[in-house]
Structure formats: structure tokens, C-alpha cells
Amino acid sequence: MSAPTDPPAGETVSRSLDAESRLPVLAEGIDSGVAHLLPEGLCRTFRVQPYALLHREPDTLGDPEQHAQGASDTQPVVLVATGEPDDPIALQVVRDRLRRPVWLVPHALPELMAAIERVHPARARTPETAEARLERAQLGDMLLASGLLDQQRLDDALAVQTGTGDPLSEVLVAEGFVEESVVVAALSELHQIQRVSLIDSPLDHETADRLPEPLAREHAALPVAVADSTVLLAVARPLVGEPLAEIEAHVGAPLRQLIAERREVDHLMQRAHGPHHVEVAESFLRETEPELAARPLLTAPQRLAALVLIALVVLAGWQWPADLARWTAATVSLVYLACCAQQLVLAHRGLAGRTELCPDAHLPGLPDSQLPRYTVLVPLHGDDAGHVATLLESLARLDYPRTRLEVRLLCVDDDFETRRALDDADLPPYAFVSVVPRAGARTRAQLCTVGLMQARGTHCVVYNVDDLPDDDQLRVAARCFADAPAHVIALQAKLNVALDDGRAGLVRGWASNELAGRFELLVAADTARDGLAELAGSSLHIATAPLRVAGAWDPHHDAPALDLALRLYRQGYRSRVLDSTTVSTGHATLGSWFRWLCRQTTGALETVLVHARHPRRLRRDVGTRGLAALGLWLAPHAARLANPLLWCVVSLASAHRLGLPVTAPPMPWTLVAVSLLLVGNLTATWIALLGNLRRREFGLTRAALLTPLWWALSSLAAWCGVVRLVLRREEP
Incomplete structure (x- = not known):
């Protein structure tokens, strides 16, 4: 066994005892910092319970064989209550699990079992029926007698089964102890089916x-x-x-x-x-709430309103060009300043305190028996076939009971490359391939919606094929869902891109800064006050029942996560940012990020066009505060669209001063344009630096200082998004 390690920060509430004092006992209470160091199943199976930390040299405790090697006066010893202090197997299991010095302290068995019940209350578990108990015993005996399962694996499976309360047959298959075909054959014999x-x-x-x-x-x-x-x-x-x-x-x-x-x-x-x-x-959506469906995008009244607006702008430009220019400049300036002010306020609010939703450090995580069934949705396309093996490795690292986990790998039935990769892969027992018939939009949103309808979990999360979530992300989300108010049904994990030792190329640095500013500061601060904030297409944890009722993701929307955020907000649901990070290990290129920025603008404009079809109903659903939040939500996209107009004003003024034959804009306009550009670029740079500070990624400072180039790129992408929306071909 390797040398013991220090306990994690925040998990030790020690009791300092001098060498002459006696050992503490269960009757004096259980230290909350060590109570949950061992899982419930192990505690019940081996009848052990950690209850205190002891700061004293090991040789003062008695037999040196009773604790792990490498202990010192600075290494606290974990006191573990046991009904059988001489059980070598229990001692070895506890040592291997804790990986630190341990001391088995004898206690009366009734007192010990009562302590285990206090730490791991059984009220949330469904009592095992007589039939289930009989099946468990018979199944274990049958597999042992046939040589298909050894005693060690059976003991491990029983420990898991005790902790989760799930049937032994499910545990054996989910943990990979026995093949599914073997369990099916055994159950067939037991039940005569x-x-x-x-x-x-x-x-x-x-x-x-x-x-x-x-x-x-x-x-x-x-x-x-x-x-x-x-x-x-x-x-x-x-x-x-x-x-x-x-x-x-x-x-x-x-x-x-x-x-x-x-x-x-x-x-x-x-x-x-x-x-x-x-x-x-x-x-x-088209049948239940056609006014909220993105297909078709423009209704007849909207088309008429667009034509009238264009006609009025053309008429005003012909008759009163100076007035139109002044009003346009004033509107752009106000929107731009409002956007910058909102971004700065949210950024500093997010930096001032922890606005993400995270479990209380003083509370233990949910025991396995209380964890919800989780469905992981992973949409796949032809280009993702080569990443299937990496994806399975990433999902295998998730710290979640395998009996409560369901992975849905989604692909279209004519995507033969991906299907071949999935057929060749060694899928774990909890992973299922969902082959979606080729029809309709064939988008990522369509795959996720179909997967949602096949999901058995009470909660689901969407991951991309190249995502690497924190190992404990599902447990953290489950704990936060349990503690959050009932109207919070969505948790957005923070996103980042993979970096090598904190260093990255300029594009990855920009991307990391963009995601840090958005999820560490802006979105987290906005959702903390029940505001309207963007949801991402990846690492979105959400309750399946209300998501199904809401219509899930619109398959014809360019940014379905943005549309879903507003639809859920209108129905009274809220979201939070989860204090857990998902890192994208994919190859980030300038082209891929440019296309992503383009889709974001297209999706934002599309969302506005869809939800503004009935302004009165929108006002009734979200209220005045919601309308203001929606306006501020769209302000960054408007600011990006305004940037090229400001560049044009500054460029014309500069060209005129250089003696080129161009008409110079009025001096006030030039001053306003220069001021707005300075404010906008400084705001973007400052938020990028704050994001670095929050994530402690100080190696990305160079990319943060070059944010004006990223801001210019995003402005060009925003206009490409507008062109993409205008040229969008409406499907029948």
C-alpha cells in the first residue's frame, strides 16, 4: 500500500488529544468531517464507522500493526468504530479506502449499528422485499456454485448493493462483475421465465x-x-x-x-x-405552441412589419437623412454604453462572491441510495467517429453509481461511420446506442430531443464527444438539485478549453477567456438573482420531466440552448451555474470559433424574432424585469454589430485627416465613435482579465491583453450571423 496522504481540505474537524487522554468513543459524538469518509455500503457490510480524528504519535496507541505505515505526529489517525477489532479483512479494506493511518476501536454492536443509521439514515431507501432478498441470496449462491463469480466480487457487489439499494442483478452487470448474458440466464432459471x-x-x-x-x-x-x-x-x-x-x-x-x-x-x-x-x-412545438416554434421563422404579420419598417427607414433616409443619422447614432451609443455597463456590473458582482451553485462544504454528499438516476446524452455525427474511444474513457471516470447511470450515444441511422465505430467499441453495460431514423432536421438538437424521450433518468445532462467533465460533476449536480428551490430545474456547468500547463495558442487563449468571462462571472452573477441568462449546448444538467413538458430543444433553431433558456424562463423555471467545469479537449481553430460566434448571433436574433411574435404575451410571461433582462441579454450582440459602424466613422475621419478624398463625418460623431470603441475594448479586456483572475489561469494574460482582436473577430462573425439569418432558406 502506498504512503498515506493528507486528508482533503475542508474534511477534517480534528480533536487534539494529549498522549495521556483516553480514546474518544461514539457516545461522545461523531465528527462530521470524517463521518462520510467511508461509503455507506462498506460501513454496513464490514460494520465499521469513522467517527473521529486523533492527533498523536502512533506508538502511543498500542499495537503498531493496527494503523497504516508512514504515520507521524502531523498525520492524524482516523478512529474507526468496529464490532470486530481483530478482523484483518475489515482493517485492510478500510486502509485501502482511506489511504491514511487508521485505528479500529472496538464498540458494542448495537451502539455501532445505531451510529451507522444516524450517519446513513435509511428513510430514503425502499425497504428490500422478501422476494428481492430471496432473489439476491439465490442469485449469489447460483453464480458462486457455477464458478461464474468469485467470493471477492460477490462481496464487493453486496457492498455496492447495500449502499445503493439497487437489485444485486443490476449491480453485478453495471459494475462489470458478470456479463449481462450470465445474469439473464440465472434470472431465467430462478424465475422460471x-x-x-x-x-x-x-x-x-x-x-x-x-x-x-x-x-x-x-x-x-x-x-x-x-x-x-x-x-x-x-x-x-x-x-x-x-x-x-x-x-x-x-x-x-x-x-x-x-x-x-x-x-x-x-x-x-x-x-x-x-x-x-x-x-x-x-x-x-409546432403543434402545441406554434408561436414559439422556429419553423417557419417569420409569420405573416412579422413579414409585413419588416417591410413597413424598411420602407420607413428608406423614406426617412431620403427625406431627413441628418435626423435619421443623429437618431441612429444616439441609439447605437445608448445600447453600447448599456451593454458595457451591464457587463461590468455583472463581472464585478461575480468576482465579489461565489455566485455559482455549489454544495455546502459542511454538508456531506448525497448517499448513493438517494442519488437520482442520471441520463447522459451524447449526440454524435460522422466527424465524431474517431473520438468514441476517448469519449468512453471520459465517461468511465465519472464518479457515480453505475446502477444509477445511463449513457445514450445518439446517431442518425445513415451515419454508417459513427455506427461502425460504436459497433467496434467495447461499450460499458450502462451505455446504449440510440439510432435515430433519418427524417426531419437531422440536427444535434433533434438527436438530444429523441434521446430525452428514450431516457430513463429523472435528470439528464448533454455532453459533446470531446468533453471532459469533472469526475464528481454528476454528484455535485445531484446535491445542488436536492438543495435548490423547486423552480430551479437547470444547472449549467462552467465550460473551458483544454490547455497545456496553463499555456495555449492565441485562439485557445481567446476561447478560454471568452468562456471564463461568460460562465465564471457574467452568467453566474445573472442567474444568482434569478435573471435570464444564456444556457450552453453542452454540460447542461436539467430535470427530464419539465424539459419534456417544455418541448425540449427546437430542432430547427440555430442556437437551441438560447431558445430553451427563454422558454423555460417564460414558464417560471430558473437556472443556476454549477460550480463544476467541463473541459473541451477538441481541436480549437480560428474557423471553428468564428462559426460558433456566427451561430450565437444568428440564434440570438432568431430567438428574438420567435418570442416577439406576441409582445403582450411575452410581457405577461416575463414581466417588466424580464423584458429588461432580455434587452440586456441581447445587448452584447447589438454591441458587436455596432462595432463595424464605429470603425467606419473612425476610418473616414482618419482618411480625411490623411488627405484622402473622402467626406469626413462631423467631429462630435468621431469623438463619440472613438470613445465608444475605447470603452467597449477596455470592457472586453477587463472582463477577460477578471476571468483569468477568477480561474487563476495567469498564463493567458497575453491573450487577454489582445482581446480587442478577438472583439473585432466576434464583430465580423456577428455580421456573418446576420447575413446567415437573412439568407436562411425557409423549409416548407
Whole structure:
């Protein structure tokens, strides 16, 4: 065993004792800083419970074999209550888990179990039924007797099962202890249910439709055929009691269960309901709230209003050109100054305090039994096929119970390159491939919406193929969802790009500064006060039920995350920034970031056009404060669009002073343009520097000081976004 390490900061609330004092006991209380150092399953299985830290030299404690090597007077010893102090296996397991000096202190078993119950209350777990207990015992004995499972792995699985409360069969497969086919065969024998293979099996759509899709998804069950007035029900795990009765009531006929591997059942359900999922993703918003759908973009009244506005501008420019120019200059100046002021206020508010949502440092994380089921959605396209192996490695590092984790790898059925890469990959048991029928928009938003309808988790998160989230991001999000108010249903993790030892090229430096200023300061400060802020297309954690009701992502929107943010805001939901970071390891190029900035402007303008179709309803939904927030939300895009106009004024004035034959703008205009450009560029540079300060990425200072070049690039991209929107071809 390696040398013990210091405990993490914030986890030690030590009790200093001199060499003559006796050891503390459980009756004196449990130190909150060490109570959760061991997981619940290990505590219950080996009947141990950390309860205090002891600062004294190990040789004063007695037998030196009772603690880890490498202890010193500066290395605190973890006191662990046990009912069997001479158990070498328990001691070794505790040592390996804590990786620091430990001391097993004998306690009466009733006192110890009561302490474990206080630290890990059982109220949130569903009590194990007699049938489940019998199945667990029989399944373990059967696998041991057949030699398909050794005692060590069974003990590990039982420890996990005790902590999560999930069935042993799920734990064995999810943890990779036993193959899915072995567990299915064992459950088939135990429950006397016929085992079948669903690969390439025919599908009777009429029979499959007898069970509502949400119920089929919840129980991983699908009617496949009818034999002698009995419906054959394919299941991933045997159903008993209430679930079986509920399905039988919906089907309206006696049931006979057929057990198959979960991936086969999932694939058959995709064949049965996949086309319907695509149809819903394409038409849900257009049918339920057509005024909020991005297809078509402009309604007839909007087209008429646009023509009238253009005509009025042309007429004013012909009749009163000077007045039009003055009013335009005044409007641009006010918008520009308002944008800069808002950005500075939010940036300094974000720097002044922690505005992200993070778990209370004094509270333990949620025990495994209380963690929600999480679905990870990963949309894939042809260019992503080469990153599948890296993606699986990244997801494998997530610290989350495998029985509560579901990964959906989403691709279109004619994307043969990606499908081939997924077929060749060694997918973990919790990963499923969702093949989406080719129809409709075929966008990333469409894939995510289809994946959402297939998700079994109560919460979901979207990752890109090249994302590397913090290992504990799902646990942190689950803790924050549990502590947050009910109207907070979305948590946006902070984004960053991969850097090498804090150094990066200029483009990566600009990108990192952009993301730091946005998520560390601006968006975090805005959402902390229930304001309207942008959501990103990646690392968005959200509750699945309200997301489904809201219509999920619009597949025809250029920036669906922006549209979703405003739709959720109108429905009374709010979001927060999560104190966890996702790093993009993809290759950041100037072209890719230029296209991203272009889409952001297109999406912002598109969002305004969609949600402004009914101004009165918008005012009623968001209120005066919401309208002001929406205006400030769009101000940065307006400022980027105003930059080239200011450059033109300054360029004409400079050319005139150089003697070129051009008409110089009035001196006040030139002064205003120069002042606004200075204010805008200094604001952008200052926010980039503050973002570096917040993230402590001091190696990016050079890129921050060159932010005016990035600001100019983003202005050009903004106008490209306008052109892209104007030239957008409306689909029928």
C-alpha cells in the first residue's frame, strides 16, 4: 500500500488529544468531517464507522500493526468504530479506502449499528422485499456454485448493493462483475421465465402499441406477440407485483414474460417507437405552441412589419437623412454604453462572491441510495467517429453509481461511420446506442430531443464527444438539485478549453477567456438573482420531466440552448451555474470559433424574432424585469454589430485627416465613435482579465491583453450571423 496522504481540505474537524487522554468513543459524538469518509455500503457490510480524528504519535496507541505505515505526529489517525477489532479483512479494506493511518476501536454492536443509521439514515431507501432478498441470496449462491463469480466480487457487489439499494442483478452487470448474458440466464432459471434473443426478431407494431411508451420505457418491457390470447412480454428483468399488474391492466390480457438482455430490449423499443420519437421531436412545438416554434421563422404579420419598417427607414433616409443619422447614432451609443455597463456590473458582482451553485462544504454528499438516476446524452455525427474511444474513457471516470447511470450515444441511422465505430467499441453495460431514423432536421438538437424521450433518468445532462467533465460533476449536480428551490430545474456547468500547463495558442487563449468571462462571472452573477441568462449546448444538467413538458430543444433553431433558456424562463423555471467545469479537449481553430460566434448571433436574433411574435404575451410571461433582462441579454450582440459602424466613422475621419478624398463625418460623431470603441475594448479586456483572475489561469494574460482582436473577430462573425439569418432558406 502506498504512503498515506493528507486528508482533503475542508474534511477534517480534528480533536487534539494529549498522549495521556483516553480514546474518544461514539457516545461522545461523531465528527462530521470524517463521518462520510467511508461509503455507506462498506460501513454496513464490514460494520465499521469513522467517527473521529486523533492527533498523536502512533506508538502511543498500542499495537503498531493496527494503523497504516508512514504515520507521524502531523498525520492524524482516523478512529474507526468496529464490532470486530481483530478482523484483518475489515482493517485492510478500510486502509485501502482511506489511504491514511487508521485505528479500529472496538464498540458494542448495537451502539455501532445505531451510529451507522444516524450517519446513513435509511428513510430514503425502499425497504428490500422478501422476494428481492430471496432473489439476491439465490442469485449469489447460483453464480458462486457455477464458478461464474468469485467470493471477492460477490462481496464487493453486496457492498455496492447495500449502499445503493439497487437489485444485486443490476449491480453485478453495471459494475462489470458478470456479463449481462450470465445474469439473464440465472434470472431465467430462478424465475422460471423463458430466455429469448431479440436480435433480428420480427416486430408486431400493433401488439407493441398496446403498452404506452412511457410505461414501457419505465419498466424496460415491450409486448412482442400474442399467443392463445396471452401477450408475450419481453422484459430486461423479471417483473413482479405492482409493475406487472399495472402493465397487465394497460395491455388488457394475461401476460407471459420472456427475459432478454437489456440492450436487445432497448433496441427493440427503439424500432417500435423510434419513428414516433422523431415525429414528436419535429412537430411538438409546432403543434402545441406554434408561436414559439422556429419553423417557419417569420409569420405573416412579422413579414409585413419588416417591410413597413424598411420602407420607413428608406423614406426617412431620403427625406431627413441628418435626423435619421443623429437618431441612429444616439441609439447605437445608448445600447453600447448599456451593454458595457451591464457587463461590468455583472463581472464585478461575480468576482465579489461565489455566485455559482455549489454544495455546502459542511454538508456531506448525497448517499448513493438517494442519488437520482442520471441520463447522459451524447449526440454524435460522422466527424465524431474517431473520438468514441476517448469519449468512453471520459465517461468511465465519472464518479457515480453505475446502477444509477445511463449513457445514450445518439446517431442518425445513415451515419454508417459513427455506427461502425460504436459497433467496434467495447461499450460499458450502462451505455446504449440510440439510432435515430433519418427524417426531419437531422440536427444535434433533434438527436438530444429523441434521446430525452428514450431516457430513463429523472435528470439528464448533454455532453459533446470531446468533453471532459469533472469526475464528481454528476454528484455535485445531484446535491445542488436536492438543495435548490423547486423552480430551479437547470444547472449549467462552467465550460473551458483544454490547455497545456496553463499555456495555449492565441485562439485557445481567446476561447478560454471568452468562456471564463461568460460562465465564471457574467452568467453566474445573472442567474444568482434569478435573471435570464444564456444556457450552453453542452454540460447542461436539467430535470427530464419539465424539459419534456417544455418541448425540449427546437430542432430547427440555430442556437437551441438560447431558445430553451427563454422558454423555460417564460414558464417560471430558473437556472443556476454549477460550480463544476467541463473541459473541451477538441481541436480549437480560428474557423471553428468564428462559426460558433456566427451561430450565437444568428440564434440570438432568431430567438428574438420567435418570442416577439406576441409582445403582450411575452410581457405577461416575463414581466417588466424580464423584458429588461432580455434587452440586456441581447445587448452584447447589438454591441458587436455596432462595432463595424464605429470603425467606419473612425476610418473616414482618419482618411480625411490623411488627405484622402473622402467626406469626413462631423467631429462630435468621431469623438463619440472613438470613445465608444475605447470603452467597449477596455470592457472586453477587463472582463477577460477578471476571468483569468477568477480561474487563476495567469498564463493567458497575453491573450487577454489582445482581446480587442478577438472583439473585432466576434464583430465580423456577428455580421456573418446576420447575413446567415437573412439568407436562411425557409423549409416548407
